Amino acid sequence: MRSTTIIGVKQGEKVALAGDGQVSMGDTIMKRGAVKVRRLYDGKVAAGFAGTSADAITLFEKFESKLEEFHGNIKRSAVELAKEWRTDRVLRRLEALIIVADRENLFIISGNGDVIEPDDGVAAIGSGGPYALAAARALIANTDFSAEEIARQAMTIASEICVYTNNEVNVEVME
Numbered sequence: 518m519r520s521t522t523i524i525g526v527k528q529g530e531k532v533a534l535a536g537d538g539q540v541s542m543g544d545t546i547m548k549r550g551a552v553k554v555r556r557l558y559d560g561k562v563a564a565g566f567a568g569t570s571a572d573a574i575t576l577f578e579k580f581e582s583k584l585e586e587f588h589g590n591i592k593r594s595a596v597e598l599a600k601e602w603r604t605d606r607v608l609r610r611l612e613a614l615i616i617v618a619d620r621e622n623l624f625i626i627s628g629n630g631d632v633i634e635p636d637d638g639v640a641a642i643g644s645g646g647p648y649a650l651a652a653a654r655a656l657i658a659n660t661d662f663s664a665e666e667i668a669r670q671a672m673t674i675a676s677e678i679c680v681y682t683n684n685e686v687n688v689e690v691m692e
Contacts, residue, residue: 521553522645522675522682523565525616525623526653527638528664531692532618534563535668537645537676538685540570546683554687558584561619562591563689567643568613576615579608580626591617595624595632603630614642620691641671645679665690 523536536553539546553573554565558581566573579601583594595617602608608628615626625633625640633640639657641650652674656667668688676684 533664533668539683572611645675645682649675
């Protein structure tokens with residue numbers, strides 16, 4: 518995905534999910550202040566996307582309906598969304614990745630049927646994902662920053678390296 522950076526950082530019972538605001542079409546910046554991280558399920562779950570906006574909105578709606586169906590069980594909702602995304606004739610054409618989180622869980626969900634829970638409490642997607650992931654791991658190992666501070670700093674570092682990521686960062690903290 519050459520379109521954005523989303524990072525999730527879990528520390529204890531806090532999870533921070535951050536995303537940049539840049540929307541690109543090819544090599545042109547179309548918007549600087551897009552919001553790619555939002556709260557779902559009455560504010561109890563946060564989700565962020567990398568990929569096309571229309572596809573991400575569709576996935577947010579599908580995921581929120583799974584949360585409703587499974588009474589807020591984020592793990593079950595993530596698995597059911599991944600299954601449907603992989604097998605549904607229309608959904609499997611969607612080009613996006615999403616990260617979802619509540620106070621206790623952090624998952625990356627893909628259209629290949631993947632539901633990945635990171636071992637170290639850090640997950641990142643998008644073109645700047647590897648940069649943000651490396652920065653967050655270094656910050657966790659060498660600072661006493663909070664989950665929110667780590668997510669913000671990792672996004673700032675990614676924005677200085679990745680041309681598809683800017684420093685207009687939106688953060689949602691689940692506590």
